[in-house]
Amino acid sequence: MGAVQKFYWPVVLASIFGAGLLSLCYNAFFHPLTHFPGPPLASITGLWRLYHIIIGDWSEIILDLHQKYGRVIRLAPNELSVVDESAMKALHGHNTTAIKSKWYSAFQSSQGAPNQLATRDPKVHAGIRRRFAPAFKMTVLLHLEGSMQACLDKLWRSLEKPASQGTVIDMCHYTETVTWDGILNRLLTVSTILGHVWGQLIWVDNPITRLLGIKNPVQETFDWASKKVRQHEAEDREGVEPDMVDYFLSYKDAQGLPTTHLEVVEGAFAVTGAGADTVGVSMRSALYWLATNSAVLQRLRDENDDIDSEEPITYKQTQELPYLKAVVRESLRMYPSIPAPLYRIVPAGVLSVDGHLIPPGTVVGISSLARNRDTAIFGNDANVFNPDRWLGDESEARYMETALFNFGGSGPRSCSGRDLAMIELYKFVAQMVQKFDFGFVDKAHPFSVKTYFFAMQSDMRIRVARRENHVRLRGKPVDV
Ligand code: HEM
Numbered sequence: 337m338g339a340v341q342k343f344y345w346p347v348v349l350a351s352i353f354g355a356g357l358l359s360l361c362y363n364a365f366f367h368p369l370t371h372f373p374g375p376p377l378a379s380i381t382g383l384w385r386l387y388h389i390i391i392g393d394w395s396e397i398i399l400d401l402h403q404k405y406g407r408v409i410r411l412a413p414n415e416l417s418v419v420d421e422s423a424m425k426a427l428h429g430h431n432t433t434a435i436k437s438k439w440y441s442a443f444q445s446s447q448g449a450p451n452q453l454a455t456r457d458p459k460v461h462a463g464i465r466r467r468f469a470p471a472f473k474m475t476v477l478l479h480l481e482g483s484m485q486a487c488l489d490k491l492w493r494s495l496e497k498p499a500s501q502g503t504v505i506d507m508c509h510y511t512e513t514v515t516w517d518g519i520l521n522r523l524l525t526v527s528t529i530l531g532h533v534w535g536q537l538i539w540v541d542n543p544i545t546r547l548l549g550i551k552n553p554v555q556e557t558f559d560w561a562s563k564k565v566r567q568h569e570a571e572d573r574e575g576v577e578p579d580m581v582d583y584f585l586s587y588k589d590a591q592g593l594p595t596t597h598l599e600v601v602e603g604a605f606a607v608t609g610a611g612a613d614t615v616g617v618s619m620r621s622a623l624y625w626l627a628t629n630s631a632v633l634q635r636l637r638d639e640n641d642d643i644d645s646e647e648p649i650t651y652k653q654t655q656e657l658p659y660l661k662a663v664v665r666e667s668l669r670m671y672p673s674i675p676a677p678l679y680r681i682v683p684a685g686v687l688s689v690d691g692h693l694i695p696p697g698t699v700v701g702i703s704s705l706a707r708n709r710d711t712a713i714f715g716n717d718a719n720v721f722n723p724d725r726w727l728g729d730e731s732e733a734r735y736m737e738t739a740l741f742n743f744g745g746s747g748p749r750s751c752s753g754r755d756l757a758m759i760e761l762y763k764f765v766a767q768m769v770q771k772f773d774f775g776f777v778d779k780a781h782p783f784s785v786k787t788y789f790f791a792m793q794s795d796m797r798i799r800v801a802r803r804e805n806h807v808r809l810r811g812k813p814v815d816v
Pocket residue numbers: 452453454465606607608610611612614615618672673674678679741742743744748749750751752753754756757
């Protein structure tokens with residue numbers, strides 16, 4: 337027995353080592369993606385990618401690599417990142433047959449129903465999307481404007497004190513309270529990292545973690561959403577303004593059956609997971625560009641201040657302000673909330689990018705950060721914040737709008753909440769610049785950022801000051 341054991345372990349170890357070595361050699365020299373450029377380590381192991389995801393500089397690395405190597409780069413043995421019009425249509429357009437990669441399974445709770453963002457099966461997804469689509473119609477969203485304004489009013493009230501006392505605030509905290517609940521950030525960070533790890537959620541959801549009472553972030557968020565939906569179901573909603581959950585609860589499926597509790601919870605889970613921090617990141621991005629471009633801020637105010645009303649600016653009014661629209665679009669272009677690549681599996685039939693054939697089964701990611709800085713579309717000043725680019729020729733502006741990748745293209749998996757996000761953003765920016773002056777405490781280091789799935793800013797220290805008599809008085813910005 338002892339002799340067998342002595343013989344056995346070295347053979348096992350040598351076999352594992354040999355198999356590992358063979359796999360590295362295959363990835364480096366014989367894999368169908370070997371001719372695509374990229375960092376040498378990325379071509380042999382997914383660990384290089386995992387390292388950058390964990391330290392939170394992944395999206396910036398992808399942007400740099402595209403600027404160095406061109407339109408197609410290899411990010412892991414079986415994974416490419418591309419910046420390309422035809423790939424965007426093929427993988428994220430109306431008629432795409434590409435499915436999401438396995439990475440998304442890290443966002444799926446094991447105890448819930450399939451959720452809209454994570455589910456990979458196109459049929460299951462189409463059913464969920466159809467069921468919840470009416471809640472995202474503009475007519476419904478405009479009914480929700482009152483509750484959005486109530487959240488903004490709370491924010492403006494909470495800024496009054498630091499504004500009058502001149503205290504420094506972290507604007508991340510203030511914008512987060514308008515858009516999200518604390519547990520979501522952990523869910524997104526952990527899921528983003530585990531999406532790339534073998535076994536995915538099993539590391540945080542297994543018999544030992546359950547025995548120790550440790551909850552994985554997906555389950556924690558799911559339980560939180562479930563509690564909120566239960567409270568909602570128990571409330572007397574007579575005469576109360578309907579919210580999204582009311583709409584979710586009122587829907588029936590193709591057989592006329594009402595949505596189940598689990599389905600409504602998954603709906604709430606998907607919209608908070610996908611729709612809270614994304615808006616917060618974009619709000620902070622807009623503030624950053626405005627605080628660092630005083631001429632843009634002044635021009636925006638001149639346009640805004642012409643609105644002859646003491647009432648908060650409505651979404652409808654924002655749509656009559658061309659410079660506001662240009663500023664918001666440009667800040668979304670420069671600093672997309674989801675800069676991470678959106679992974680799809682290349683379907684059968686050949687995808688060709690920049691003269692290279694990409695074999696079916698390859699995981700291809702498109703990063704909005706890299707796509708939105710494409711000089712072929714946005715010109716040689718693609719890296720410069722310039723709202724005026726949106727105010728020239730109308731057909732060119734329309735083309736640039738469709739080229740932006742912020743909301744994941746126009747296909748079946750594109751953002752359901754795009755209109756809702758834009759209502760929130762336009763109102764926030766218009767009212768913030770109308771009511772307050774703001775400036776960074778440390779102009780050289782205005783905030784920190786880590787890019788997991790979202791580009792989460794932190795430590796955004798600013799001072800705010802109340803603007804008085806802003807309506808049509810066109811006050812000069814105060815240096816705060
Ligand atoms: C600036 C704000 C937002 C940005 C940049 C954004 C971006 C995106 C992107 C890129 C996707 C595709 C994700 C993928 O393929 O992996 C997506 C999906 C989604 N978004 Fe948004 N989003 C925003 C706000 C919202 C809001 C406010 C909601 C809802 C209240 C929302 C709900 C969703 C849902 C449900 C999906 C899944 C769609 C599907 O797979 O059918 N998003 N979003």
